[in-house]
Amino acid sequence: MSNTGGVSAEYRCYSKFIYNHGQKPSLTRATDSKISSVLHRFYPMLIIFDGALNNIMWMCEDICLPFIYMVMITLVIDMLSLCETSASSGKSVFGKISTLWLGMIGFVVLLYSFLYYVVTVYQDLDQYEPPTLDDIVILLESVIDKLETIRKETVSRTLRIRTWLDVLKFAIFLTPIQYVLMRYLSVRDYALGVVVCCLLVHSIWFQSTFRLFWRVLATRIAYFSVLSIFHDRKQIIYSPLIDPSTVNEKTSATIFVPYAQPMHKMSGNKLQLELLKLYPLNNVINGISKMPCPGVIAINIYIVHENQRKWKPNNVWEPKLLPYEKPKYCIELNGHLNACKSPWEYQESLAEDWEWLDDCWKPSEWAYSDSDWNVIGHNDSLEAYTRTKIWRRRVFKVFK
Amino acid sequence: MSIKYKWDQPRKREIVKSYFADKYEKALDSLLAADTAAAVAAAVGGDHQRSSVPKRGVVKGIAGSLFDASVERLKNDKPMLPGDFDTVTESSDDFWKDENFKQETDSEVKVSSTTTLETPEDGLEKRTKEHFLDIFVDKLITRIIPTRLPEREHFGELSEDEKRRSKTVSATKLTSNLKALTPKLAGLFELQDSIVRLLTWRNPSGTLTMLIILTMICYNPMNIIIMPLIYIMFGLMVPGYTRRHPFRRTLYPYRRMYGKSLIKDVTNGGPTAWHPGYGIQEFDYNVQVFDSDDVSRRNEIDNRIEFVVSLRDLQNATTATLSLSKSVERFIYGTAGFVDERHSTVVFFKYIASFCTLSLLSKYINWSFFISLILWLSMIFAHPKVKQRISAHKQKKRSVSSTTDRSETHKEFNIILDESPEVKYVEIFEIYKQGITPRHWDFYKISNQVFDPLDKFRKLQQEPPGVSKLDDILPPRTWVFDENSEWEVDYNVKKWSSERGLSLKIQDEYLIDDSFKRRRLTRKVLRYANPASKPSYKLKK
Numbered sequence: 016m017s018n019t020g021g022v023s024a025e026y027r028c029y030s031k032f033i034y035n036h037g038q039k040p041s042l043t044r045a046t047d048s049k050i051s052s053v054l055h056r057f058y059p060m061l062i063i064f065d066g067a068l069n070n071i072m073w074m075c076e077d078i079c080l081p082f083i084y085m086v087m088i089t090l091v092i093d094m095l096s097l098c099e100t101s102a103s104s105g106k107s108v109f110g111k112i113s114t115l116w117l118g119m120i121g122f123v124v125l126l127y128s129f130l131y132y133v134v135t136v137y138q139d140l141d142q143y144e145p146p147t148l149d150d151i152v153i154l155l156e157s158v159i160d161k162l163e164t165i166r167k168e169t170v171s172r173t174l175r176i177r178t179w180l181d182v183l184k185f186a187i188f189l190t191p192i193q194y195v196l197m198r199y200l201s202v203r204d205y206a207l208g209v210v211v212c213c214l215l216v217h218s219i220w221f222q223s224t225f226r227l228f229w230r231v232l233a234t235r236i237a238y239f240s241v242l243s244i245f246h247d248r249k250q251i252i253y254s255p256l257i258d259p260s261t262v263n264e265k266t267s268a269t270i271f272v273p274y275a276q277p278m279h280k281m282s283g284n285k286l287q288l289e290l291l292k293l294y295p296l297n298n299v300i301n302g303i304s305k306m307p308c309p310g311v312i313a314i315n316i317y318i319v320h321e322n323q324r325k326w327k328p329n330n331v332w333e334p335k336l337l338p339y340e341k342p343k344y345c346i347e348l349n350g351h352l353n354a355c356k357s358p359w360e361y362q363e364s365l366a367e368d369w370e371w372l373d374d375c376w377k378p379s380e381w382a383y384s385d386s387d388w389n390v391i392g393h394n395d396s397l398e399a400y401t402r403t404k405i406w407r408r409r410v411f412k413v414f415k
Numbered sequence: 416m417s418i419k420y421k422w423d424q425p426r427k428r429e430i431v432k433s434y435f436a437d438k439y440e441k442a443l444d445s446l447l448a449a450d451t452a453a454a455v456a457a458a459v460g461g462d463h464q465r466s467s468v469p470k471r472g473v474v475k476g477i478a479g480s481l482f483d484a485s486v487e488r489l490k491n492d493k494p495m496l497p498g499d500f501d502t503v504t505e506s507s508d509d510f511w512k513d514e515n516f517k518q519e520t521d522s523e524v525k526v527s528s529t530t531t532l533e534t535p536e537d538g539l540e541k542r543t544k545e546h547f548l549d550i551f552v553d554k555l556i557t558r559i560i561p562t563r564l565p566e567r568e569h570f571g572e573l574s575e576d577e578k579r580r581s582k583t584v585s586a587t588k589l590t591s592n593l594k595a596l597t598p599k600l601a602g603l604f605e606l607q608d609s610i611v612r613l614l615t616w617r618n619p620s621g622t623l624t625m626l627i628i629l630t631m632i633c634y635n636p637m638n639i640i641i642m643p644l645i646y647i648m649f650g651l652m653v654p655g656y657t658r659r660h661p662f663r664r665t666l667y668p669y670r671r672m673y674g675k676s677l678i679k680d681v682t683n684g685g686p687t688a689w690h691p692g693y694g695i696q697e698f699d700y701n702v703q704v705f706d707s708d709d710v711s712r713r714n715e716i717d718n719r720i721e722f723v724v725s726l727r728d729l730q731n732a733t734t735a736t737l738s739l740s741k742s743v744e745r746f747i748y749g750t751a752g753f754v755d756e757r758h759s760t761v762v763f764f765k766y767i768a769s770f771c772t773l774s775l776l777s778k779y780i781n782w783s784f785f786i787s788l789i790l791w792l793s794m795i796f797a798h799p800k801v802k803q804r805i806s807a808h809k810q811k812k813r814s815v816s817s818t819t820d821r822s823e824t825h826k827e828f829n830i831i832l833d834e835s836p837e838v839k840y841v842e843i844f845e846i847y848k849q850g851i852t853p854r855h856w857d858f859y860k861i862s863n864q865v866f867d868p869l870d871k872f873r874k875l876q877q878e879p880p881g882v883s884k885l886d887d888i889l890p891p892r893t894w895v896f897d898e899n900s901e902w903e904v905d906y907n908v909k910k911w912s913s914e915r916g917l918s919l920k921i922q923d924e925y926l927i928d929d930s931f932k933r934r935r936l937t938r939k940v941l942r943y944a945n946p947a948s949k950p951s952y953k954l955k956k
């Protein structure tokens with residue numbers, strides 16, 4: 016091999032993307048003939064289903080066609096206005112006739128265009144060479160991918176109803192809205208609005224608009240306030256700002272260790288040093304009792320979370336957080352996070368009789384997480400929008 | 416006799432020229448084909464040819480163009496083809512003949528025919544001489560540009576001749592069109608002038624009339640069709656008629672005009688009128704020169720001025736068009752292209768808010784009144800005197816608010832840009848070379864190539880492009896490696912090798928051939944957004 020070391024010194028080696036649609040071994044031989052024949056029969060229906068999905072997602076080659084179908088559907092729905100009382104609809108006889116006529120025409124054209132499409136699919140399949148198994152699988156993959164996209168778009172940022180209680184809450188929440196809507200909207204308008212929304216929701220325009228809306232703080236606040244009705248969002252308690260004495264009172268994680276004889280003569284720093292020797296910060300301490308009693312030392316650990324968010328365009332980490340998410344500083348108390356003051360303010364307001372066991376607050380590394388506080392690692396990356404640092408410090412109190 | 420003699424010479428020459436032209440047309444075609452072949456050969460030729468061929472090609476091209484131009488010049492002497500409709504319409508146009516003045520037009524024709532009779536040869540020579548450079552440039556262009564240009568849409572089916580014409584780029588045609596167009600643009604610029612005059616209150620009564628007409632259109636949109644009809648009838652046709660058949664209404668000159676118009680005085684801002692300060696030298700295109708003694712001379716001067724003015728205006732118009740297209744481009748690729756994401760998002764919401772408001776409220780708004788009110792108000796605010804006061808007031812307000820306005824930074828936080836980035840996976844191959852024994856492998860390279868036995872570098876007995884340290888591997892352009900992920904060995908060797916159609920021996924995570932073995936490493940890459948789109952001409956740079 017010739018040496019091209021001089022070239023390689025300047026060479027910039029770019030890694031290459033992994034594409035899922037690489038060359039794959041042909042399925043034709045590897046697949047059972049029965050499966051192949053079933054898939055072959057299934058193929059036309061798959062094409063039609065794929066066509067329907069394309070229309071729903073507005074991914075057709077000719078983008079005007081879904082629009083024309085949508086207009087026809089609205090014409091069909093418009094016939095509902097004929098069911099309404101004449102006083103509310105306010106249409107003349109001519110108007111009613113034209114509505115009925117247009118609706119019927121729309122329905123017939125829709126039906127015929129669908130049937131025509133189905134027939135031409137079968138005709139084309141007869142006319143051209145039969146599909147290979149790979150063609151069918153590619154189409155199948157495309158359909159699955161589209162369904163997956165639709166599922167994601169439907170499920171993300173929507174309410175998740177899991178229990179009967181959620182159903183009840185949902186009904187209570189929606190009833191007044193529905194009542195107001197039905198009060199001011201006719202059946203036709205309501206149906207039209209719902210159908211048009213359903214037809215448009217998976218289009219790229221609607222989804223982009225949705226994403227842009229998600230950038231606005233007001234949208235998020237509204238969404239999370241609705242969400243809080245359905246989910247127990249009391250994992251974080253925002254007010255009041257909890258102070259050390261309240262933590263000591265309310266915590267159920269206090270560990271009671273024996274107040275051994277040699278310690279009785281110690282006080283202040285000496286006692287603290289002795290305790291530190293016996294119980295280093297990172298060790299698990301086994302307590303002797305669950306309730307305070309004479310002759311024990313109570314040890315509490317304060318675990319304070321410091322939270323920050325990354326702000327674009329300068330990618331600066333700031334303690335300013337969004338109103339619906341974790342506060343700047345919060346302390347762990349009985350499995351919940353409570354808003355609290357900064358650890359340095361805690362230092363000044365330690366409760367009576369309690370003393371610091373550790374000399375200072377011990378921080379952990381920053382744990383980086385995405386915008387929804389799902390941890391992704393210990394390094395800042397493009398994915399990271401939030402980060403948390405955990406400060407720990409223990410206090411003790413002697414029960415003589 | 417002399418006339419006959421004068422006709423004989425050119426005819427002979429013409430016949431000879433046309434004969435040569437016909438003869439050389441075929442030669443020209445073959446030359447063209449040879450040239451194209453040479454150009455293709457130059458494009459695909461080896462390295463050693465690269466330096467010499469283009470120069471030769473350029474020389475050949477220029478020489479060929481010169482030759483073409485000479486042939487074209489010979490062709491010009493040929494009788495006119497029926498397809499050259501432009502020249503036909505220009506020369507044999509009866510349009511400007513006046514049916515009431517047949518005598519005059521006949522005499523004009525006679526005069527023109529005698530002049531052509533006198534010097535047919537000279538005129539021809541002059542024309543061909545003048546256009547030789549143009550023809551040369553044309554031919555040069557046809558050689559430079561590809562023969563098949565993308566076509567534009569047409570309303571109907573074009574004839575063969577039209578197709579041929581529309582396909583080629585011709586400097587001659589372009590220049591002649593420009594020459595013909597320039598004097599005709601005068602009317603358009605006059606229209607632009609009058610519109611500007613109306614919008615800037617330089618013609619107050621006209622501005623008021625415009626507002627009244629626009630209000631009428633607002634209240635009845637059918638007026639958009641009715642008004643032009645009125646204009647055509649009474650603004651174009653009646654003046655045309657009265658020009659032909661004047662009403663002898665005598666206008667006696669007054670020494671002095673007494674009294675003033677209230678409307679004009681109010682709109683001009685009283686006795687201290689504002690607009691003469693502009694000092695614009697206006698040019699009246701419709702000046703009447705019938706009673707002048709030296710009509711022809713004056714006409715000639717006017718025409719020259721008009722032509723130059725039109726040319727200047729055309730130049731300014733192209734500059735204005737350019738700046739307009741620049742600002743349109745700035746919007747399309749900047750604001751609408753989400754270059755500044757925060758700003759674009761805010762703009763999007765402004766539009767969506769106005770869309771919602773308009774579509775909800777449009778039913779309940781008296782649009783006729785609303786739009787006409789806006790028109791009147793905007794025109795009133797556009798009045799120089801009012802505008803001056805408003806801008807002074809705004810300036811005052813701005814200076815006060817600039818010190819206290821700190822809410823901008825706070826407002827910024829209402830748009831949160833925290834979309835999860837695009838995620839993809841990249842691969843590279845760690846290649847090992849077989850050592851002295853079959854079990855001994857030495858690290859060889861980290862490359863983005865598999866370096867299998869069929870690899871082109873391997874066939875050439877060259878090293879694959881790559882680096883020796885993993886840290887030197889770069890992510891694809893515009894992407895970054897995820898800091899929270901590391902290079903991971905892909906243990907599913909069967910999958911990645913079959914995807915590449917490789918059926919080699921597999922041992923642990925390695926794919927082994929007779930001299931080399933390699934393993935695949937994958938890593939996550941991230942990208943917040945695609946690079947913003949740019950116009951195509953910017954990409955080429």
